[in-house]
Amino acid sequence: MLKMLRFILSPVIIIIAAYGLITKNSEFQSLMILLLGLMMLVMGLEEFQKERKTYGWLLVVVFLFSIFVSVQGFLLN
Template identity: 75%
Template sequence: MLKILRYVLSPVVLIIAVYGLITKNFDFQSIMILLLGLLMLVMGLEEFRKEKKTLGWLLIAVFIFSLFVSIQGLLMN
């Protein structure tokens, strides 16, 4: 399940990033950061399953930080 979620989130984040770079329209940047944070959460949970707790905690910390940044970005617009 986590692998499928990772395979779905990765191209979505990539498409939004490429769209922003090509069109110079950064309206979806906060959503992209939120989805990227969710991708980090999924990767962190996968690392916990592999018994790599240090990397898992680091990825979850990145998720929390990106969640905070994306919420601030959405509220500022």
């Protein structure tokens, strides 16, 4: 389930990033950061399942930081 979610999020993030690079439009940057954060959460949960707690906690902290950044981006735009 988590692996499938990661494989769904990856192309969506790449498409949004490519759109931003090609059009030089940063309108969807906050959405991309939010989706990247969700992908970090999924990867962190996968690491917890593999009993690698250090990497799991690191990815969860990165998820929390990216959620904070994306919320700030949504509020400022």
